[in-house]
Amino acid sequence: MPITSTASDTTSLVHAAIDVHEPGPAPGEVGAKLTTIEFQLNPKELTVAKSAKWESKNQKKSSTAPPATYQGPEPQKMSVEMYFDETRTRDGSVVKRVEALFQACTPTSKSTGKNQPSAPWVKFKWGVLTGFVGYIKSVSAKYTLFSPNGTPLRAVCTVALEELAKQPGKQNPTSGGLQPRNAHTVREGDSLAAIAYREYGNPAQWRSLAEVNGIDDPLRLRPGQVVLIPALDELSRADGREIARKEVARALLR
Known part of the structure; x- marks a missing residue:
């Protein structure tokens, strides 16, 4: 029909x-x-x-797509x-x-x-x-x-x-994956700090957004890229887990 x-x-x-x-x-x-x-x-x-x-990387020597x-x-x-x-x-x-x-x-x-x-x-x-x-x-x-x-x-x-973006599956039952509360499609001129300010009222949360989304270089956001926006309390818990992981890593290196 x-x-x-x-x-x-x-x-x-x-x-x-x-x-x-x-x-x-x-x-x-x-x-x-x-x-x-x-x-x-x-x-x-x-x-x-x-x-x-889909993402493709140009290859100068390639004769095909x-x-x-x-x-x-x-x-x-x-x-x-x-x-x-x-x-x-x-x-x-x-x-x-x-x-x-x-x-x-x-x-x-x-x-x-x-x-x-x-x-x-x-x-x-x-x-x-x-x-x-x-x-x-x-x-x-x-x-x-x-x-x-x-x-x-x-x-x-x-x-x-x-x-709205669907919840991504967890890697395993104990992975503690975040539940995205929303999602933002990057537009020309966007930055993680601006997105963090709009969503949380705090531009300093850009580091947490970068960590959650696996963004290695926050200065190179691509138009059309989707940034997951977790709830603020879950973002704080993610920060806590990341700090704990770094503390353990530093302790092992001593």
């Missing part, structure tokens, strides 16, 4: 919606539901994209348009609906209070399409109709969602 199809029988019509949740303890485990942003009209189309990351190494899957992406119309309501306005989408791109009060600011996690649901758990990456609103006093009555919002 095409993912854009809808039932023709109004008694079985299912409306698409985006559930907005507090960030959960791990990807796929959302926190408490904050609100639901409903589609007034089901989307006419829905774009879903998935890609894999260099070999590529698989680096893992990229987060799934989804794009959908939401149509809002308040022309049939007295003194209606679509501004509140649009602002609800914008609000889903800003940190929740609870996460800010814990000194772990994060935008909400969301679930897109529409019929059988209920397994997407991620976050709203961007919202673009276009107002298309206004009342005589300038009140927006219709709007089309383009919403881009991105899947």
Whole structure:
């Protein structure tokens, strides 16, 4: 069945919606539901994209394409348009609906209070399409109709969602691997210090992020590279384990 199809029988019509949740303890485990942003009209189309990351190193003497190494899957992406119309309501306005989408791109009060600011996690649901758990990456609103006093009555919002990174498997039952709370795709001009400041409010945590992600040279981040962002308490435990390992190594060298 095409993912854009809808039932023709109004008694079985299912409306698409985006559930907005507090960030959960791990990807796929959302926190408490904050609100639901409903589609007034089901989307006419829905774009879903998935890609894999490959890395190749140029070889000057090679006469063919260099070999590529698989680096893992990229987060799934989804794009959908939401149509809002308040022309049939007295003194209606679509501004509140649009602002609800914008609000889903800003940190929740609870996460800010814990000194772990994060935008909400969301679930897109529409019929059988209920397994997407991620976050709203961007919202673009276009107002298309206004009342005589300038009140927006219709709007089309383009919403881009991105899947949260899955929890990587541990190497063994005692490895104590971290559970990524989120993931950041590196853009041009990004640095680990800037990412650490945005995620934890402390740029000095760049060393911990480098350790967790196995980054040997933090000055050479590549656009498109994915940096896993553990919760702050787990990052602190990782720091403690690393300090303990170094202390043991120094003791053995004496």
